[in-house]
Amino acid sequence: MRLQITLNILLAILFTLFQVTLLSSQTPCENGMAGEFPCFGFDLQDRLSEADLNTTFVNDSWGWTNPDDGKEYAIIGLRNGTAFVDISNPNEIVLIGTLPTHTTESVWRDIKVYENHAYIVSEANGHGMQVFDLTRLTDITATPVTFTEDAHYDGFGNAHNIVINPESGYAYAVGTQTFNGGPHFIDISDPTNPTAAGGYGLNNYSHDAQVVTYSGPDTDYTGREILIGSNANIVALVDITDKANPVEISTITYPTIGYTHQGWFTEDQRYFLLGDETDEIDFGFNTRTIVFDFNDLDNPVLSFEYEGPTEAIDHNGYVLGDLFYLSNYRAGMRLINISGIENGSIEEMGFFDTYPANDSAGFGGGLWNVYPYFESGNIVLSGGGGFFLVKQNSSLGVNDIDNQDISVAIYPNPAIDEVHLSSNKTIGDVKIYNVLGQIVIAKTLLEDGTISVRELNKGVYFVKTEHSTTRLIVQ
Known part of the structure; x- marks a missing residue:
């Protein structure tokens, strides 16, 4: 009995030491810095550099949660392929393996996920769309490995981005050489058997888009599949429910257009937050977000513009609840509280800067993308410097974001x-x-x-x- 008690105590001590070891790899945000990185409200969980990922450039990112065990995985775009990282232990992340590019290397690579499969496009010549079964990640014991794709779609060559509406089972490649650069429709309801489903070639080249099954305030379009295209110099709203007969709903522009880059709906599908990629350089703005009111899809209006505290160029932004997670090349991830959007008021409340050198309006070396949708609260950042995993800390608790009783x-x-x-x-x-x-x-x-x-x-x-x-x- 005494021996058993001693063993139990020893095991408890070892377990505690193990936990401390794991936690020690986290870099907390203290006195405005997490190691070498400026921060407010976010700790650095762990990171992988370009060298750790066996690449010279990191671009886009997305995420996948295994529905069987809840383990979380980051999917990171590389110049030479796509990396898959186990982040289930966020302080000891593991590179599981890499899927090489289908053809040649490219700075541009984008990923989305549908039904436990990753769909990957690139601006590399002849790349098409790779399909990878993410459940394969759960069987790997010796890492890292080199994967092969599970399927390939060659209905286009290069593409700038891939958009997926999980409710409809369709993917939309944008910036291809088909349909004048407009969205190229792909039926992915059978995930490893993607098939062509038409496209839409009006309203200019589509650089990026969001596609939703509409449930917003304009009841004329309830249940319709709506595409909002960020099309270089306009925002286009298109009803793509009937793939054989897409119908333009409306278009809208805004003052001082640089390059209409990417945008995202608020969760109630009332407001659309747009980023212009070159307005900071072209016109001298601080980081600018253009907010549209889409209460009436046939008559969208510019609601207001928001400028952040730095000169940095914004790239991709995503909404989660009352929060807008915005990647800025040289100012990192900025967390913006949008709970006051109906009153024309949004404001920054935290950040994690992956580019410590400066916050200037330049492209090189900065943050490309943020993925904030993991249940754990871990946030994927990707771009110059590699892959960063961060998490909000107690200095930005839920009550700090907004208080329903006081304004x-x-x-x-x-x-x-x-x-x-x-x-x-x-x-x-x-x-x-x-x-x-x-x-x-x-x-x-x-x-x-x-x-x-x-x-x-x-x-x-x-x-x-x-x-x-x-x-x-x-x-």
Whole structure:
């Protein structure tokens, strides 16, 4: 009995040491940095460099959760293929293997997932669409391995991106040499037997798109399959329910167009958040997001524009609940609270910067994509520097995102000499933090009040109220 107790104690100690070892590989965001990376509200779980992934360039990413055991996997686009990474232990991620490119190398490679299969396209000549059965990842014991594709679709050569509507079982390749660069329809209801289903060649070259089975406020289109194309210089809304007869619903433009790049619906399908890839360079904006009101699909309108705190070029952005996860080349992932979108107000509340050198309006070396849809809360970042796995920490708890009982407005933003706070309730204690997490101003306010910020250096600051409402201001 005494021997058994001793063994149990020893096992408990070993297990505790094992847990500590695993946790020690996490790099927490402390004093505004996670190791060498600027951050606010996000810890670095683990990362793989380009060299770790046996490539010289990392581009797109997506994710897959095994429905049988809940294990999570990141899918990372490479110059020379596609990498599959087991992130089920987020502090000790494992490269399982790589699927080589179908033809030649390319900077552009994009992936989406449907029914436990990955669909991969590239701008490499003659690449077509690769199909890979993701359940094969669960049987690998010795890593990394080199995979072969399970099927291939050659209805087009190169493509810029692949879009999938999981509710309909169709994939849409955009930026191909077919249909004038418009969406190329593919039936993937039988995942390893993709078949051509037509296409749509109007409204210019389609650089990116989102396709949904519509459930938004415009009841004229309820249940219809709607494509929203980001088409270089316009946004196009198309009813593609009848694949043999796609019908344009409407198009919309906006002032100072650089390159209409990519956008995403809010979850209620009312608003569409669009990124223009070159407006920061062409017109001198800070990172700009154009917000459209799609309450009436036949008559879309520009609602408002949002500029972030840096000059960085935005790339891909995705909505999850009241949060917008936006990748910026040289300013990393920016987390934007969109709970006030109906009032024309969205605001940054956290970030993880994978490009520490600067936040300038340049392309080289920065973040390409963010995938925020894992149940665990782990977030995949991919681009220059490789693959990063990050997770929101306690400094950005759920209550910090929005508080249903209290509404706090902060203006002007950017702040000039002072910032005004107004609320429907007593605000109470207010603390302003710099990006190092240091309190630079502390004050108590009633329902409305003004705080002088003229003594602060130019930069980014975070305002936290007594009611756990966190807001970002720029001075």
